[in-house]
Amino acid sequence: MSSTTRRDFLRLGLAGVVPVFRGQESQDTATARLWQPEMAGRPQGRVTDYQNDPFVIGIEKRLRCTCGCNLDIHTCRTTDFTCTYSPALHREVVAMIEKDMSAEEILAAFVDKYSETALMAPPKEGFNWAGYLVPGVVITMVGSALLWILLRRQTAVSPTGVAAAVGAPFGTGLSSEDAARLQEELGQLDG
Amino acid sequence: MTILGQLALWIALLLGAWGTVVGYVGGRRGDPELIASARRTVYALAGVVSVATLSLVVALLSNDFNVSYVASYSSRNLPTAYKISALYGGQSGSILFWAFVLGIFAAAAQWLTPRRYAYLMPYVASVTSAVTLFFVVVAVYSANPFERLAFTPIDGNGLNPQLQNPGMVIHPPMLYLGYVSITIPFAFAVAALLSRRLDTGWLHAIRKWTLLSWVFLSIGITLGMWWAYVELGWGGYWAWDPVENASFLPWLTMTAFLHSVMIQEKRGMLKRWNVVLIAMSFVLSIFGTFITRSGIISSVHSFTQSTVGYFFLGFLVVIVLAVAWLFWSRYDLLQTEAHLERALSREASFFFNNLLLVGMAFSVLWGTLFPIISELVRGTQVTVGPPFFNQVNIPIGLALLALTGIGPLIAWRRASPQNLRRHFLMPVGSSLLVATTLVMMGMRDLYATMALALAAFVIGTVVQEFVRGSGARHRLHGENYALAFFRLTGRNRRRYGGYIVHLGIVAYFVAFSGNAFKREVEASLKPGESVDLASPFGHTYTFTHIGVSQYEALNRFVSAATLEVRKDGRISGDPLTSEKRQHVDSFGRPTFEPSTEAAIRSTLREDLYVVYAGSVNGTEETVYRLTINPLVAWVWIGGAILVFGGVVTMWPGGGPGRRVGGESVGGYAAKIGDETVERIETPEPVAL
Numbered sequence: 001m002s003s004t005t006r007r008d009f010l011r012l013g014l015a016g017v018v019p020v021f022r023g024q025e026s027q028d029t030a031t032a033r034l035w036q037p038e039m040a041g042r043p044q045g046r047v048t049d050y051q052n053d054p055f056v057i058g059i060e061k062r063l064r065c066t067c068g069c070n071l072d073i074h075t076c077r078t079t080d081f082t083c084t085y086s087p088a089l090h091r092e093v094v095a096m097i098e099k100d101m102s103a104e105e106i107l108a109a110f111v112d113k114y115s116e117t118a119l120m121a122p123p124k125e126g127f128n129w130a131g132y133l134v135p136g137v138v139i140t141m142v143g144s145a146l147l148w149i150l151l152r153r154q155t156a157v158s159p160t161g162v163a164a165a166v167g168a169p170f171g172t173g174l175s176s177e178d179a180a181r182l183q184e185e186l187g188q189l190d191g
Numbered sequence: 192m193t194i195l196g197q198l199a200l201w202i203a204l205l206l207g208a209w210g211t212v213v214g215y216v217g218g219r220r221g222d223p224e225l226i227a228s229a230r231r232t233v234y235a236l237a238g239v240v241s242v243a244t245l246s247l248v249v250a251l252l253s254n255d256f257n258v259s260y261v262a263s264y265s266s267r268n269l270p271t272a273y274k275i276s277a278l279y280g281g282q283s284g285s286i287l288f289w290a291f292v293l294g295i296f297a298a299a300a301q302w303l304t305p306r307r308y309a310y311l312m313p314y315v316a317s318v319t320s321a322v323t324l325f326f327v328v329v330a331v332y333s334a335n336p337f338e339r340l341a342f343t344p345i346d347g348n349g350l351n352p353q354l355q356n357p358g359m360v361i362h363p364p365m366l367y368l369g370y371v372s373i374t375i376p377f378a379f380a381v382a383a384l385l386s387r388r389l390d391t392g393w394l395h396a397i398r399k400w401t402l403l404s405w406v407f408l409s410i411g412i413t414l415g416m417w418w419a420y421v422e423l424g425w426g427g428y429w430a431w432d433p434v435e436n437a438s439f440l441p442w443l444t445m446t447a448f449l450h451s452v453m454i455q456e457k458r459g460m461l462k463r464w465n466v467v468l469i470a471m472s473f474v475l476s477i478f479g480t481f482i483t484r485s486g487i488i489s490s491v492h493s494f495t496q497s498t499v500g501y502f503f504l505g506f507l508v509v510i511v512l513a514v515a516w517l518f519w520s521r522y523d524l525l526q527t528e529a530h531l532e533r534a535l536s537r538e539a540s541f542f543f544n545n546l547l548l549v550g551m552a553f554s555v556l557w558g559t560l561f562p563i564i565s566e567l568v569r570g571t572q573v574t575v576g577p578p579f580f581n582q583v584n585i586p587i588g589l590a591l592l593a594l595t596g597i598g599p600l601i602a603w604r605r606a607s608p609q610n611l612r613r614h615f616l617m618p619v620g621s622s623l624l625v626a627t628t629l630v631m632m633g634m635r636d637l638y639a640t641m642a643l644a645l646a647a648f649v650i651g652t653v654v655q656e657f658v659r660g661s662g663a664r665h666r667l668h669g670e671n672y673a674l675a676f677f678r679l680t681g682r683n684r685r686r687y688g689g690y691i692v693h694l695g696i697v698a699y700f701v702a703f704s705g706n707a708f709k710r711e712v713e714a715s716l717k718p719g720e721s722v723d724l725a726s727p728f729g730h731t732y733t734f735t736h737i738g739v740s741q742y743e744a745l746n747r748f749v750s751a752a753t754l755e756v757r758k759d760g761r762i763s764g765d766p767l768t769s770e771k772r773q774h775v776d777s778f779g780r781p782t783f784e785p786s787t788e789a790a791i792r793s794t795l796r797e798d799l800y801v802v803y804a805g806s807v808n809g810t811e812e813t814v815y816r817l818t819i820n821p822l823v824a825w826v827w828i829g830g831a832i833l834v835f836g837g838v839v840t841m842w843p844g845g846g847p848g849r850r851v852g853g854e855s856v857g858g859y860a861a862k863i864g865d866e867t868v869e870r871i872e873t874p875e876p877v878a879l
Contacts, residue, residue: 031717035741037809039773040750041785044805044814046715064574070432071425072576078713078816079425081804082784120576122561127569131561135554135583143546150534 041081050094059093059103063110064120072120193258193337196246199239200331203290206236207324214317218385229316233301236323237294244291247284247336251277257343260284260336266349267777268746276360277350279367282484282499283334289480290326292364292371297323300375300400308396314382315375322374325506333499346776349746352786355774358418366411366438370476372404373441377473380466384517389462389524394452397469401452402841405445406834412438413830420826424787426711426800426818428826431580436559437479440552444472447548450541457603458538459528463518464545466525470514475552477507482559535606540598547591554583585638589645592700595693596649599656618651639704646697646704653690660687680839688840695833698825705797705822713804717812726819728796733757737766739803739811748773752803752813756792767792769803769815798823 034040050056060074067085069076073093077086096106110118122128210232217225247260251274256262264277264284279285297319301312330336353359376397383393415438416428429435448468454461485500518525531538558575565573600614626644634640657676660683664675680687708727716722716736724732737753750771756763767790774782790801797819804814 031807031810031812033810034739034750034806036748036750037806039741039748039771039781039785040739040809041771041773041787041805043809044715044807046807046812047713047814051713062578064576070574070576071430075425075427078711078802078804079423079787081787115572117572117574120574121579121582122565122573122575127565128573131558131565131573131575131579132583135550135557135587138553139546139550139587142550143543146542146546147534150531150539153530153532 042084044081048094050097051090055103056090056093056097059097059106060090062107062120063089063093064118065089066114066118192246192249192253193255193339196243196250197335197337199243199246200287200327200335200337203236203239203243203294203327204324204331206232206239207320207327210236210320211317211324214313214315214320215385218313218317218382226313229313229320230301233294233297233316233320236320237298240287240291240294240323240327243330244278244287247287248275248278250337251275254347256345256347257339258336259338259340262340262344262347264348264350266347266746266782268775269347269349270355270745272357272360273350273355276354276363279363280350280354281336283330283336283338285363285367286326286330286334286499287336288364289367289371290323290330292367293319293323293326293374296372296375297378300378304396308392310386310388311379311382311393311396314385315378318378318381319374322378325502329499329502333502346778349774349776349782352747352772352774352783353422356418356422358414358421362411362414362418365407365414369404369406369408369411369438370441370479372400372407373445373469373473373476375400376404376469380469381514381517384466384521387521387524389466389521391456391459394455394465398452399841401445401448401469402837405442405449406837406841408438408442408445409830409833409837412442413827413833416826416830420823421789421791424789424802426709426789426802426816426820427706428823431555431558431577433559434479434483436555437475437482439555440475440479441472443548443552443555444468444475447545447552448472450548451545454538454541460531460538462525462527463522466518468545468549470510470518471549471552474507474510474514475556477503477510481507533605535601535611537598537601537603537606540594540601544591544594544598547587547594551584551587551591554587555580558583588700588703589638589641592642592645592649592696595696596645596652599652599690599693614655617655618648621651622648636704636707639707642700642704646700649693649697653693656690657687684842685840688836688838688842691836691839692833693836695829695831695836698829698832702822702825702829705820705825708821709818711816711818713814713816715807715812715814722815722817724817724819726797727821730758732763732799732819733760734767734801734815734817736811736813736815739806739813746774746776748775750803750806752806752815754790754801754815756799764792767799767801769801771803771805793824795822795824795828797821 037043057074060077061072063073065071065073065076065083065086066089067076067080067083069080069083071079071086073086073089076083077090080086092110093106096109101109107119111123116122122131124132210229213225213232214229216222217229247258250258250261251265252271254261254265254267256265260281260283261277264281265274269277277284279288297316300315300319304312304315379393379397379400383389412435415435419430420426420428445468448465451461451465451468455465481500481503485503531542533539558580561575561579562572565571596618600611600618602610622644625647626640629640629643634643657679660679661672661675664670664679665672668675670678710724710727712722712724714722714734716734718736718738721733721735724734726732733756735755735757737755739750739752741748741750743749750773751768752770753766753768755766769790770788771785772788773785776782787802787804790799790803792799798821800818800820802816802818804816806813
């Protein structure tokens, strides 16, 4: 920042002496050059409306970047600014949108071009259904079996037996007065 | 110094083999000399592995670039803290570090375990020595950190800039501590199986270890999220990356174990299941390491591909087969002492909680491996990213959150309708109130609304438990409420520490719900230009680009882009500065690709997250990504609460088994043999 300020200061001073600097000054005060541009990362283009378009972002979030980062196109191009793949893929998406292709058509085009790995989640078809359903089905089946066993056992247990067991611990090592107070307090706790 | 390290590794190899054999034989024969030898071997192993580790640290600190590892992961201008953290920044160093941590834990287990568990210790020594031996074998034969180069470079490559972050100094060791410390409970479980002493003794012996391991894993995972958030610059903290999943898997099974172990202690049930859970946790921790290091699954976190994957795969197979055989041959000794009687009981809720935790672990594992499964079945690879994991796991997570609230409200053994009505009224009421308010305020995201409503339910549960317990103490002992609260917690640390952990989990879910309301915009701004971004909380932030400054720092060249921030037209705090860092070697030559440092302003409600993407045509016109991340701070708060609760739970003393004047407090606990067993009653016993 300090070097830029010095440069601007010099230009402002020279502006009064050398007329040719005048035109350049008005341009540079707005967008002065960096001291070492090559050290500020890969040069970026100006942000376009497409980059903030929810429709574009929605599609990009369903497509995987091919650089090997495991991220979707949108996350990669807005995170890894050294990646050259994700900006190119973004331009591909935009080009397809400009051809009036729908989201599903764009996704299909990417699958055609880059294989099924282009999608961030497997399409819900064929064997892929196993990916989505197996965990839920397993949990539901085991849970149902557990519940069924419990309900069957429940009917076999005598309520009086349970009540007797529940009542058993009280009083051990306590005076009768303490036990009564405790019983009362716990009764309030338990309802 | 590296010769000493190499020598230490070879000695460790011999000691590991000796400890494995002598521990097992000593345990089988009950030979005191062999048992003592096994114990001393564990200490010696810890010593020599420490010497090897120290040798590598010295090589890193002294810039010994003739050592291949030092040349690959360090450089002359690398700050000292990162030179030390380079110890676990690469494949072979991290293997050595793992062996070092395990050696220390194994020695601590031998040192700290009470004498009454002496019958388990030779087998524990055998198992820990065997696992340490495995890591030493990998270090010697596949990933030797002391390998030398044929020449000595003037400078090293340096550490990956993304690893040059304070979070990355602490996060890996914490995760390693979590992974490695699972070995101790696993060793006790195997020892119990080998010795055929399968009462609750081994469970009591490992209680602190399992909690310690769980706390370290929790810290490691949360710090990993923090590192991803502040360093990677994508504005998120969890991406369901295979390596993240690998750390989450043992955490889930350990959490399941911490719940199910209570059932075994109180009712003598789930003996087999508890052995399975501990074994599963250990296997998953090794599996996680296998995933990270084998390159079998593509991940941003992966180490360089090498032959260590084969070693880990072989080790996994051996462990699974050995444990399966041990389990099968001792199956009858693991008979349950009681049966679950009621679907509406605390035990049943723990059963379902275990089902969901292990189900979630299965689901995450299934998703992580699905690309391989798909390739095996269909011959086609697929990508399984966040959309898949969110779709499958969010409903399971919400069900778990619900059970977090339901469990403590149901009495042990059975619950009466009156009991349920009385205990559920307030939590359910607060949950409905929150849900209604959110919907009326316009919230339409189903999962976020459910998460927040269930969060209110769990908070209601926990508050109610604390209020009732403190109230009971107040009435019984005449203590003021604050004192009653502290004594209640202090004397029932396990139970109330657990409730604090539940509050930490709630904080996580609150944070996760914020993801649904994230706002972001990309903008290219010249100095003086502004862009507006609306917050989900109704504010409008105006970001005005001030300019870009460039300067040299210790081992990098920094380009810093600065924005002024206004909230609803008023200046809000200091300007935010995001940086591009071009790391250089000691000759000023660029080393890695430039990295980005996000600027983050964090409040309890929302984070402003600014990323300097780059400059347009080498000018001060700057491309920014600006994000408003609602409720992210609650992830870190949740992590802190969770760890605090874990520490309360494992703090020595307290607990229902505590004795006063030789009598069990309140008559709730009985001493049977050398085990403290709580009596079963309704509601859960509280040491008042």
